[in-house]
Amino acid sequence: MQIKEFGVEDWLNQWEKQAKWDIAGSSVASLSLEELATLAGDSYEQISQDLCRSLLNYGWIEGSPDFKEAVSQLYETVCPEQILQTNGATGANFLVLYSLLEPGDHVISMYPTYQQLVDIPHSLGAHVQLWPIREEKGWLPDLADLRQMVTEKTKMICINNANNPTGAFMDRAYLEELVSIAEEVGAYILADEVYQTFEDQAFPAIVDLYEKGISTNSLSKTYSLPGIRVGWIAANRELSDYFRKYRDYTMISAGVIDDALATYALQQREHILERNRQLVRRNLAILEKWVAEQDQVDLVLPRQVSTSFIRLRIDRPTEEFCLALLEEEGVLLVPGERFDMPGYARLGYCCKTEVLVEGLERLARFLGSNK
Template identity: 65%
Template sequence: MDIQAFGVEEWLNVWENDAVYDIAGSSIASMTLDEILELGDVGKETLLAQVLGKTMNYGWIEGSPEFKEEVAKLYQGVQPTQILQTNGATGANHLALYALVELGDHVISMYPTYQQLVDIPRSFGAEVSLWQIQEEQGWLPSLEELRSLIRPQTKLICINNANNPTGAIMDRAYLEELVKIAREVGAYILADEVYQPLEEGLEIPAIVDLYERGISTNSLSKTYSVPGVRVGWVVANADLSDRFRKYRDYTMICAGVFDDFLATHVLRHRDLVLERNRSIVYRNLELVKKWVEQEPRVSVIFPRHVSTSFIKLDIPEDTEIFCIRLLQEQGVLLVPGNRFDKPGYARLGYCTQTDILEQGLVRLSQFLRQYDA
């Protein structure tokens, strides 16, 4: 089995630790452990006592009942038995693909997207058709193109909603049409849903709530600001969940008792976390909008309060070389668009700490002025 290097992770592994102003990430500013323990009315000392009293065994293999109950509240009519805890959404996506994709299968994946959804099926010997996102359609792929790509034997359609890197959202009407197309051939839909939009009044349904063959994956890493616990989950119908259980036993045992405890605590107080994060997203997105208005070499299709954005750079230079020089000379980290097969663009993770964003944008503009002479 062979697999392509993971472009974004390869970039971050090399350059992330050199950044002074990291505006490349796609999480909303990560919480400290102190902030997590301050959530709710239980009190930090009580929570610390509970942590210190934990026996360091394997804990609940699939996730504690409390964890599953909190996750189930995020969906409509999902039972806790349909939920499997994983090592982040990365583990959830891998588990679903590992359990479903076989040699010779036909898979359709939106593209570009999180690279797992394309290259893991390829590594298993599937034929993967790329369902290209279109800038002129707000970075959404065309449903008409999907109809031309799908076959009677298509097994799986992979989407990332909202999309990484662009932040584009498939709304309910779009998803319902997507489900209709998939249902005609009995294809599964795997939806990586880690980027929950935080726009007031905008509710995007999970694919598992719309489609009997829908598979939803998510985690604490993006919308909930706790990537450090490495906890995610996969949700599907009862039969699929049972299938995933068998394959899961070959990939992980448990997430760990501390991780489960913290993940459950965060989800139990998700309203407080989302209130915090909505404030960050709104404030920082307004800063980016004002910056783009004043920056002639940058344009962007703004995300709808999703934590990742994809800026277009008007520069006479290879994007990756530009990003390396930007980091070395200004300490500012972006992810070059060629890591998503989109040269001329860059992922701007605007939901970092506000002061880091402000200083990073100032330095980015200063760096862009070299082309104006």
């Protein structure tokens, strides 16, 4: 099996630890276990003692009953038996694609997006057609384009909602039209839903809108716990049973400690979400003000989603610019070349506020010296 280098991950693997001011990531600022306990009003010492007493066997293979119950509460139509625990959303996406796709299948994927959703299908021998996002449409892809692309041979449509790297998301009306297009040809819809909007309105998961909709998610982005490495798949009962067979080949269990922490976090999710809602809104206001003061930066504002995609008016390749920025100012962005979008960069504004403020100040200074 041949597969392309994972552009964003390769970039972060090389440079993330060298950054002093990391504004490249797409998670909301990570929590420590102590911070998580404090948010929930619990004793850090008691939680630590409970974890220390845990027997380190395989645990619950598909995720504990408490974990499945907590995840099922995130959906309108999903029961615990329809949840499968995975190694992050990365593991969830891989399991779905590995289970359902065969050589010659027609797959449509929005693009750019999380690279898994394009290159894993391609590596499995599928014919992958790119459905481009459009800046003039707020970084959403055009549904009219999709109607022209689908055929009776279309096996799956892949979306990332909200989108990485832009922070754009598809609302209910958009998703309902998308479902109607998929239904016409009987295509699955795989939706990577790790990014949640913090606007005061809820948008449905694809599994709640469509019988052949498959939702993947994790605790890494919206819930600020990427170090736990726990995600899940939510699908209809038939698909969940089908995935179980393939899951046995890719994963045993997430681990007793990770399951316990993931379950605790989900049970305390309202505390996490309120903390993150405040941080996202505060930092987005800072970013919006900063962009308004720059003559070399444009931005379609993300809809309170933890990633943004700036356009840079510079006279050098974006990747070269980002490397020089890191070397001279200690600031890390992800260059647009890693999304096949030169001239842009991913700016993760949901880091700690003090990191964002200093990172933006240094980025502005570097831009000024590169006019």
